[in-house]
Amino acid sequence: MNASLQNIIQLSRVEIFDTPTLRVTASVDPYGPPPVTAVNLRANLTKALVDFKLNGVLTLRTKTGRLENALYNSTINACAFFRKPSLHRLLYIVQQEVYRYSDLPTRCPAMPKIYNIRNASFVNARVPSFLPAAHFRVEVNLLHGNPEKLILSTHWYGMLKKVKG
Numbered sequence: 001m002n003a004s005l006q007n008i009i010q011l012s013r014v015e016i017f018d019t020p021t022l023r024v025t026a027s028v029d030p031y032g033p034p035p036v037t038a039v040n041l042r043a044n045l046t047k048a049l050v051d052f053k054l055n056g057v058l059t060l061r062t063k064t065g066r067l068e069n070a071l072y073n074s075t076i077n078a079c080a081f082f083r084k085p086s087l088h089r090l091l092y093i094v095q096q097e098v099y100r101y102s103d104l105p106t107r108c109p110a111m112p113k114i115y116n117i118r119n120a121s122f123v124n125a126r127v128p129s130f131l132p133a134a135h136f137r138v139e140v141n142l143l144h145g146n147p148e149k150l151i152l153s154t155h156w157y158g159m160l161k162k163v164k165g
Helices: 078-083 089-100
Strands: 005-018 022-030 037-045 052-061 067-077 113-120 134-144 149-164
Touching: 005 037, 022 149, 037 149, 052 078, 052 089, 067 078, 067 089, 089 113
Parallel strands: none
Antiparallel strands: 005 022, 005 149, 022 037, 037 113, 052 067, 052 134, 134 149
């Protein structure tokens, strides 16, 4: 009997572009047996976010390192996502893993405070098997206000790797 292949996520680095509304520091650190890594993040939200949007973009890289077209690019109302996260499968996968290791808001409004993610490794993330093994960049952006302004942009780099399940 052949075991099926599943995708695992191996994060390698992060880039943060924050604003005075949301000050963020983040790192991708070794965690457990190699090559497992984990996300550690500290976010200082300085004002309440009553209604805001979340933009997620997944881009795969070619073997030469060139970014291809985005495989996934969606902007959604964050408050609606908090109420029914399973409607947005890829964002839901990330949310499930992050919420296990964080105190991030789960409903609106997001109140001013310091939020943390500690040792989110994504080893249990259920990444769809139809995605190819590849290097990737995931962008997670937050938009707020009318007109909307970018208050946070994050770029997460890593690799999707196929392993026997």
